[in-house]
Amino acid sequence: MSNDRTLTDEKSKINWTKIIFLLLGVFLFIIVYASPPWPDAIDPMGKHFALSKEAKGALAVFLLAGTWWVFEVVPIGVTSLAIGVLQAMFLIRPAKVAFTDFMVPSVMFIFASIVIGLVFTKVGLTKRLAYKMLMIVGEKTSMIYLGCFVVTAALAHIMAHTAVAATIYPLLISIYALYGEGNKQTKFGKGLFMGMAYVAGAGSIVTLLGAARGAVAIGFYNDVVGKNVSFFELSYYMFPIGWLMTFLLWGFFMVFMKPEKKVIPGLRERAKLLNSELGSITKKEIIAAVIVFGCILVMSLRSFIPALQPINKTAIILVSTILFFITGILDVDDLEDIPWNIILLFGGAMSIGFCLWDTGAAKWLAVNWLAMFKEASWFVFVMSIAFFVMMMTNFIMNVAAIAISLPVALVIAPYLHVALRSFFLPHWSPRACPFYFWWEPPPMPSHTTPSNSPPASFFYTASPPASS
Numbered sequence: 001m002s003n004d005r006t007l008t009d010e011k012s013k014i015n016w017t018k019i020i021f022l023l024l025g026v027f028l029f030i031i032v033y034a035s036p037p038w039p040d041a042i043d044p045m046g047k048h049f050a051l052s053k054e055a056k057g058a059l060a061v062f063l064l065a066g067t068w069w070v071f072e073v074v075p076i077g078v079t080s081l082a083i084g085v086l087q088a089m090f091l092i093r094p095a096k097v098a099f100t101d102f103m104v105p106s107v108m109f110i111f112a113s114i115v116i117g118l119v120f121t122k123v124g125l126t127k128r129l130a131y132k133m134l135m136i137v138g139e140k141t142s143m144i145y146l147g148c149f150v151v152t153a154a155l156a157h158i159m160a161h162t163a164v165a166a167t168i169y170p171l172l173i174s175i176y177a178l179y180g181e182g183n184k185q186t187k188f189g190k191g192l193f194m195g196m197a198y199v200a201g202a203g204s205i206v207t208l209l210g211a212a213r214g215a216v217a218i219g220f221y222n223d224v225v226g227k228n229v230s231f232f233e234l235s236y237y238m239f240p241i242g243w244l245m246t247f248l249l250w251g252f253f254m255v256f257m258k259p260e261k262k263v264i265p266g267l268r269e270r271a272k273l274l275n276s277e278l279g280s281i282t283k284k285e286i287i288a289a290v291i292v293f294g295c296i297l298v299m300s301l302r303s304f305i306p307a308l309q310p311i312n313k314t315a316i317i318l319v320s321t322i323l324f325f326i327t328g329i330l331d332v333d334d335l336e337d338i339p340w341n342i343i344l345l346f347g348g349a350m351s352i353g354f355c356l357w358d359t360g361a362a363k364w365l366a367v368n369w370l371a372m373f374k375e376a377s378w379f380v381f382v383m384s385i386a387f388f389v390m391m392m393t394n395f396i397m398n399v400a401a402i403a404i405s406l407p408v409a410l411v412i413a414p415y416l417h418v419a420l421r422s423f424f425l426p427h428w429s430p431r432a433c434p435f436y437f438w439w440e441p442p443p444m445p446s447h448t449t450p451s452n453s454p455p456a457s458f459f460y461t462a463s464p465p466a467s468s
Contacts, residue, residue, distance in 0.1 A: 080348020102347030153203030191257030
């Protein structure tokens with residue numbers, strides 16, 4: 001009886017922190033939206049940029065959304081809905097424009113990549129790959145680190161890193177169970193799970209399938225600059241960076257989270273047993289692999305075959321989703337497994353980003369911020385923005401960080417004679433480094449096993465790899 005009363009009291013307890021930050025977001029919106037006109041921004045050439053009522057409203061929405069995103073007073077997808085609602089209700093942008101941004105091609109690309117991750121997990125391809133890896137790397141803990149990190153990074157090339165984390169997580173549980181320390185916290189356990197989260201981010205920057213930030217960033221780049229970055233071109237530049245980060249992280253964890261044991265006896269046999277239980281490769285696994293790699297091949301060939309260039313990459317990747325249902329790999333029940341909260345987040349990030357750009361708020365911010373860099377070299381500018389982006393991704397979702405920084409940065413770059421394409425890639429890379437806090441990168445919150453460290457450990461452990 002007393003236990004029931006305690007549970008009731010806990011449920012009825014008011015979350016004052018949530019209420020305070022919820023009202024703070026509303027307060028910031030009202031203060032900015034209702035404030036008198038703000039002074040013009042003046043660029044180094046003497047050109048004036050006025051802040052219209054709509055642009056001031058965009059800044060107000062941005063502050064509310066940023067506050068709610070950071071402190072998660074409501075689900076992140078609900079904050080995104082508020083972005084569209086406020087634009088329509090306060091006449092900042094037409095409702096049709098504000099809500100259309102929720103399903104622009106970049107968001108649909110993200111949807112398709114998430115579906116691919118669900119399919120690979122459902123048919124068992126990821127488990128088959130993981131078990132094969134363990135059979136190859138053997139029982140040395142150093143090689144298990146490396147094998148898990150390489151598989152995680154490789155999977156993040158073709159699946160959303162959130163799906164990769166969900167797939168690899170059960171495997172890591174099995175590996176740690178064989179470590180023989182029960183519920184005791186160990187360096188090996190910390191390194192295994194934290195390393196998986198870090199490497200999933202590193203591997204995800206290599207292709208557009210690995211994370212939503214790539215599709216969103218390219219969407220902004222295309223809208224602001226009028227040029228596109230192809231699937232193959234992005235991978236060409238990001239492949240060495242992603243894999244360099246992967247191997248550096250392996251070295252980092254071997255030093256700072258060196259396993260207490262050099263070997264885990266019986267691991268290879270366990271992997272062989274689990275692999276044998278999967279049986280021979282199934283028809284659905286073959287079909288899923290053919291569909292996904294076929295779409296990737298077509299997207300890559302767009303860079304070489306002129307006839308394919310007019311076809312949008314989102315249409316190509318969505319063909320995979322359609323084929324999954326046609327072939328019976330997925331059914332209507334699988335639609336319920338799609339994380340619509342995350343899809344709404346991406347839609348809201350696109351909407352606020354385009355809102356800042358369309359209303360002129362991004363230009364106004366850019367010109368004001370330009371004063372900080374007007375005497376700086378291009379290198380200082382690029383590195384300063386990269387550092388800003390890296391820190392922002394540790395407090396808010398990296399997609400939200402894109403919506404905040406990229407539209408403004410793309411306006412500043414031409415003033416400092418920085419080529420937009422050479423600026424875009426280093427601006428995007430640090431978004432794979434939200435290492436400091438456990439709540440930001442999607443793989444982190446799943447790390448609740450006894451082998452893991454408290455959230456503070458993420459901050460202390462993250463400083464060296466994030467800085468590198």
